[in-house]
Amino acid sequence: MIRTVLLAGRAGLHLRVAARIAEAAARLPTPITVRTQDRAAVPADSTLALVSLGALCGSELILEAYGPFAPGALNELADLFATDLDAADA
Amino acid sequence: MTTNVRPVLEPCGVRVHETAPSREAAVHRCADVLEEIGAVHPSYRDAMLDREWAMSTYVGEGVAIPHGLDMSRALVRRDSLAVLRFPEGVDWDGETVHVCVAIAARGDGHVALLSALARILLDPGRARALRESADPEEIVAMLHLDDEP
Numbered sequence: 001m002i003r004t005v006l007l008a009g010r011a012g013l014h015l016r017v018a019a020r021i022a023e024a025a026a027r028l029p030t031p032i033t034v035r036t037q038d039r040a041a042v043p044a045d046s047t048l049a050l051v052s053l054g055a056l057c058g059s060e061l062i063l064e065a066y067g068p069f070a071p072g073a074l075n076e077l078a079d080l081f082a083t084d085l086d087a088a089d090a
Numbered sequence: 091m092t093t094n095v096r097p098v099l100e101p102c103g104v105r106v107h108e109t110a111p112s113r114e115a116a117v118h119r120c121a122d123v124l125e126e127i128g129a130v131h132p133s134y135r136d137a138m139l140d141r142e143w144a145m146s147t148y149v150g151e152g153v154a155i156p157h158g159l160d161m162s163r164a165l166v167r168r169d170s171l172a173v174l175r176f177p178e179g180v181d182w183d184g185e186t187v188h189v190c191v192a193i194a195a196r197g198d199g200h201v202a203l204l205s206a207l208a209r210i211l212l213d214p215g216r217a218r219a220l221r222e223s224a225d226p227e228e229i230v231a232m233l234h235l236d237d238e239p
Contacts (some may be wrong), residue, residue, distance in 0.1 A: 011201070048211055049206075049212065052205050052209045054206075
């Protein structure tokens, strides 16, 4: 199943934000991939892969996962992308 | 609002024969070079060290990206990069760093730069080429080619 979300982080998908999301993704019970309009799907649990998307604030991210755990896992990760994690860093 | 200026990397910002006894010393060298090329105010150094201790800037494949915190944007004079190569390696909290890409950026143009760098590092052949190149012009070219998807 697919879930789209707009990136809320005001400074884009930079290293600290990506590291936090990758760490959360690694704890989920099912693998999730993330892609943008421009870039092919990458695993959500890789910091470097997330950074490679080059997503700016407001970019649409397309999350994809399968299996019985997909709905919960997608919700959890979508919530994180939709949170301005840079605000917490300040 | 943020701007989308892409940080500038010039051959004069590339140093290929660096040595540093520690991660801290390496970050100091990164700050030295950013200062020398007129990219940052001297206080940016402290922001880089603070950022490094808050969370390692190691990104994998022997590369670290020392940079300041969001609040240090005012200390950036010109969005710029410096690349420092440490052929002997620097211990980086258990990892070994051979290349530092030092970043001074006010806007979010560095997200595009990070994306280009990440795509190089995800490709083992290109990652090795970046670590092993001792030619400033070649390093500049490697970090600039990636505007295509």
